[in-house]
Amino acid sequence: MTEILGIDEAGRGPVIGSMFIGGFLVDESSLEKLGELGLKDSKKLSDRARDRLRSEINAHGEALLREVEAPILDDRMEDATINDVELEEFAALISEAHPDKVVIDLPEHDADAYEEKLLNHLDFEPDIVAEHGADATYPVVSAASVVAKSARERHVEELHEKYGVDFDSGYPHDEATIEFLKGYVRGAGDLPDEARRQWSTSQRILRKARQQDLEGY
Numbered sequence: 001m002t003e004i005l006g007i008d009e010a011g012r013g014p015v016i017g018s019m020f021i022g023g024f025l026v027d028e029s030s031l032e033k034l035g036e037l038g039l040k041d042s043k044k045l046s047d048r049a050r051d052r053l054r055s056e057i058n059a060h061g062e063a064l065l066r067e068v069e070a071p072i073l074d075d076r077m078e079d080a081t082i083n084d085v086e087l088e089e090f091a092a093l094i095s096e097a098h099p100d101k102v103v104i105d106l107p108e109h110d111a112d113a114y115e116e117k118l119l120n121h122l123d124f125e126p127d128i129v130a131e132h133g134a135d136a137t138y139p140v141v142s143a144a145s146v147v148a149k150s151a152r153e154r155h156v157e158e159l160h161e162k163y164g165v166d167f168d169s170g171y172p173h174d175e176a177t178i179e180f181l182k183g184y185v186r187g188a189g190d191l192p193d194e195a196r197r198q199w200s201t202s203q204r205i206l207r208k209a210r211q212q213d214l215e216g217y
Contacts, residue, residue, distance in 0.1 A: 001027055001028070001029075002027070002028040002100045002101065003025055003026070003027055003028070003051070003097055003099045003101070004026055004027075004028055004031070004102075004103065004140055005023055005024070005025045005026075005064075005093075005094060005095060005097045005099035005101070005102045005103070005126075005144075006023065006024045006026075006030070006099045006102075006103050006104075006134075006138060006139075006141035006143055006144040006150050007021065007022070007023050007088075007090055007094070007102065007103070007104045007105070007141065007144050008021075008022055008104075008105045008134075008135050008141055008144040008145040008148050009018070009022070009086060009107075009146075009148055009187070010022065010107075010145070010148035010149040010151065010152035011148075011155075011159035012040060012086065012107075012170060012179075013169075013172075014170035014171045014172075014195070015170060015171065015172045015177065015195060015196050015199045015202055016070070016154070016156075016159065016167065016170035016177060016180075016181070016192070016194050016195050017070060017124075017155055017156055017159060017170045017194050018067045018068055018069045018070060018073075018152070018155055019067070019068045019073060019085075019086070019089075020067055020068075020149075020151045020152050020155070021065070021066040021067075021068075021086070021089045021090060021093055021125065021148060022063070022064070022065055022144040022145060022146070022148025022149070022151065023063070023066075023093045023097060023138055023144050023147065023149030024057065024061050024062070024063055024064070024141075024143035024147055025097045025099060026060055026061030026062075026140055026143070026173075027061070029122040029130060029182050030060045030061060030087045031139065031140065032134070032142060033060050034057065034060045034061065034139045034143060035139040036049070036173040038152065042058070047171075048155060051115075052192070053143075053146050056191070057143045057146065057147075059091070061140075061143070062097075062141075063143075063147045064093055064096065064097060064147070065147055065148070065151055066089050066092060067151070067155075068085065068089060068092050068094055069194075070193070070194045070196045070197075071193065071197045073196060073198070074197045074198045077198045078198075083107060083108065085112050086107060087114075087117060087118060087121065088121065090104065090118060091118060091121035091122055094118075094122060094123060094126065095123070096149060098124065098126075099126055100126055100127065101116050101126055101128075101139050102118075102126050102128045102129070103129045103130075103131075103134055103140055104128070104129070104130045104131075104134060104137045104141070105116075105130075105132070105133070105134040105141055105145070106132050106134065111130045111131065115128045115130050118130075118205070120150040129168045140181060155179040156169060156170055159194055160167060163180070163184075163192065165180050166182035167179075167181075170199070172201040173201070174194030178205070181195060181201075181202070181205050183210070184206055185205055185206060185209045186209065190206075192208065199215050
């Protein structure tokens with residue numbers, strides 16, 4: 001019996017909220033049935049389709065999930081890059097599942113170098129396939145993408161409820177996100193707990209708020 005683990009992430013770039021690493025572990029004999037569900041990159045799916053698939057894929061394998069909360073991500077990025085943190089989380093998920101084969105949506109340019117770095121974080125040697133666009137071409141990675149993206153969407157919805165503000169997706173390019181952060185800093189004097197302080201967006205908002213405070217005296 002050959003077990004295959006697909007891995008993908010969601011929430012790598014937002015300025016607000018956690019990063020999620022999704023995995024889907026499946027027996028090779030179930031790959032065909034998994035593919036028949038019509039899986040594709042979760043970013044191209046509607047929320048309704050993603051929710052439906054999130055429940056359907058569980059009949060064909062095991063969903064795995066790791067969450068890196070914003071404060072933890074900030075701490076780890078004091079002396080590491082987001083790529084480093086993501087690699088470590090991928091390795092932790094692989095170690096947990098201990099599959100025979102791993103398929104990853106490649107986050108870097110050089111597949112061979114990336115696979116070598118990943119193996120250096122493991123105490124066993126699974127077969128590793130790291131390809132760009134794997135979330136659209138390998139159903140097992142598409143399933144992992146659904147797991148990660150669904151978790152991220154739920155997380156953002158919970159933050160909307162917590163703060164009573166729909167700040168959209170939490171990405172720096174969303175105007176609603178920026179306005180929420182600016183307003184929160186004006187009211188509280190600091191960023192919300194879930195904001196990523198290492199991000200230039202957060203630092204810029206804090207810097208501008210402090211400058212305005214000084215000009216007000």
